[in-house]
Amino acid sequence: MRFVDEFRDPALAAALVKEIGAIAARLERGRDRPFAIMEVCGGHTHAIFRYGLEGLLPDLVEFVHGPGCPVCVLPMGRVDDCVAIAERPEVIFTTFGDAMRVPGSKKSLLQAKADGADVRMVYSPLDALTLAKRNPDREVVFFGLGFETTMPSTALTVQRALREGVTNFSLFCNHITIIPTLRALLEQPDLGIDGFIGPGHVSMVIGTSPYRFIAEEFGRPLVVSGFEPIDLLQSLLMVLRQIEAGEARIENQYARVVPEHGNPAALRAVQEVYEPRETFEWRGLGSIAGSGVRLTAPYAAFDAEKRFAVPDIKVADPAQCRCGEVLTGAAKPWACPEFGKGCTPETPLGALMVSSEGSCAAYYQYGGIRGEAA
Amino acid sequence: MCLGIPGQIVAVADAEAMLCVVDVSGVRRTVDVVCVAEPGAPLDDLVGAWVLVHVGFAMSRIDEEEAAATLKVLSEIGEAAVEMEALTQGSVELLSTPR
Ligand code: SF4
Numbered sequence: 001m002r003f004v005d006e007f008r009d010p011a012l013a014a015a016l017v018k019e020i021g022a023i024a025a026r027l028e029r030g031r032d033r034p035f036a037i038m039e040v041c042g043g044h045t046h047a048i049f050r051y052g053l054e055g056l057l058p059d060l061v062e063f064v065h066g067p068g069c070p071v072c073v074l075p076m077g078r079v080d081d082c083v084a085i086a087e088r089p090e091v092i093f094t095t096f097g098d099a100m101r102v103p104g105s106k107k108s109l110l111q112a113k114a115d116g117a118d119v120r121m122v123y124s125p126l127d128a129l130t131l132a133k134r135n136p137d138r139e140v141v142f143f144g145l146g147f148e149t150t151m152p153s154t155a156l157t158v159q160r161a162l163r164e165g166v167t168n169f170s171l172f173c174n175h176i177t178i179i180p181t182l183r184a185l186l187e188q189p190d191l192g193i194d195g196f197i198g199p200g201h202v203s204m205v206i207g208t209s210p211y212r213f214i215a216e217e218f219g220r221p222l223v224v225s226g227f228e229p230i231d232l233l234q235s236l237l238m239v240l241r242q243i244e245a246g247e248a249r250i251e252n253q254y255a256r257v258v259p260e261h262g263n264p265a266a267l268r269a270v271q272e273v274y275e276p277r278e279t280f281e282w283r284g285l286g287s288i289a290g291s292g293v294r295l296t297a298p299y300a301a302f303d304a305e306k307r308f309a310v311p312d313i314k315v316a317d318p319a320q321c322r323c324g325e326v327l328t329g330a331a332k333p334w335a336c337p338e339f340g341k342g343c344t345p346e347t348p349l350g351a352l353m354v355s356s357e358g359s360c361a362a363y364y365q366y367g368g369i370r371g372e373a374a
Numbered sequence: 375m376c377l378g379i380p381g382q383i384v385a386v387a388d389a390e391a392m393l394c395v396v397d398v399s400g401v402r403r404t405v406d407v408v409c410v411a412e413p414g415a416p417l418d419d420l421v422g423a424w425v426l427v428h429v430g431f432a433m434s435r436i437d438e439e440e441a442a443a444t445l446k447v448l449s450e451i452g453e454a455a456v457e458m459e460a461l462t463q464g465s466v467e468l469l470s471t472p473r
Contacts, residue, residue: 008443046451047447051450121463123430153431205433227377227447256436257440263433266409356452
């Protein structure tokens with residue numbers, strides 16, 4: 001067990017691995033494919049690779065890396081929309097650094113910046129608001145991105161802008177919500193996922209109760225997990241125990257950070273500022289009903305889509321890319337003909353290769369344990 | 375951007391605006407604390423508390439041990455460096471003077 005030594009509690013890690021192996025051995029009979037447990041969150045994906053957790057698992061158990069990396073699911077056309085806004089002379093376009101290198105159909109935001117657009121990487125939407133206050137003759141647009149983890153931050157910033165009377169600030173809202181996404185995934189007819197490891201920080205905001213439908217309607221267990229390797233092993237064991245007992249429940253392994261009902265102040269801001277869009281397009285997954293949000297009427301003045309004519313560009317992914325299948329766990333990155341050839345972290349074709357949370361970048365960086373053999 | 379980073383609240387920056395100063399691995403910046411403040415309680419109560427900071431917002435109170443463990447994982451997976459770089463280079467307004 002090559003990495004177990006660096007875990008916070010090596011003895012506990014070894015015991016967990018042993019117990020996972022024992023359950024797998026008991027479940028082996030009559031099983032023709034591995035138990036596929038999807039970790040939804042890109043942060044978990046990254047930790048799984050870094051600690052080599054896949055290499056610790058019995059053959060009968062595998063992690064499937066889910067769509068929980070918000071940068072990875074950005075369609076190319078959305079990046080083109082960002083570039084179109086950013087290239088307006090009056091605009092200062094602000095974004096989290098993660099989005100700078102995601103390829104659009106013609107260029108990324110980084111390339112747009114090199115070509116002269118005023119694109120600035122900020123740490124927080126609050127910094128974008130500060131920029132707006134300091135540059136009253138410019139239009140400051142913030143590219144709002146992410147699941148419920150970052151959604152409260154932009155909601156609270158928009159509320160702050162309203163309170164402070166800042167009128168040259170707007171949000172290009174591309175937030176996505178986890179629940180409709182999981183539902184869309186579960187409704188796929190041939191979904192071979194046996195259980196879920198739930199995201200830690202999304203759940204810190206929304207709590208654990210919104211996941212109940214996964215157990216009740218779809219009969220799959222979900223365990224909300226922390227980010228330490230021990231957390232992930234423990235959560236995996238909790239999922240497998242449920243499978244062995246023939247149960248499907250929502251459990252919370254990360255109760256030290258995740259309250260059952262989430263964060264009330266964050267949820268209130270999200271509810272006031274955002275409402276679901278009818279549909280929202282994801283890279284590789286197509287359109288998912290109700291998965292995106294836009295600003296509600298009281299905050300419409302801060303909506304970049306209302307303030308600027310956003311082209312709403314739709315472009316298909318390059319035909320040879322398999323980003324969609326990799327995102328849903330239907331294909332492993334090395335099954336993509338571009339993996340490590342046309343598509344590398346330096347020259348990414350898909351966002352899964354850009355973000356450190358994307359599974360293609362993770363496999364590329366750490367060499368997928370089973371990928372090496374393939 | 376999704377994982378956040380632990381920090382300790384060291385001062386109240388602007389009580390009315392719900393802003394505090396957080397020390398994140400030696401770097402200080404102003405963060406919004408509305409998600410961790412007890413409704414009605416003075417913000418001074420937060421000084422000394424450990425929190426998870428996501429993109430300029432304190433999102434959850436944690437204890438010191440959890441903060442240390444989280445920071446260790448973030449360092450080991452390389453995310454602590456990414457987060458610190460974003461924080462130092464992307465912060466338009468790093469802390470000047472706490473009140
Ligand atoms: S290797 Fe590149 S093109 Fe292929 S699935 Fe991954 S990100 Fe997409």
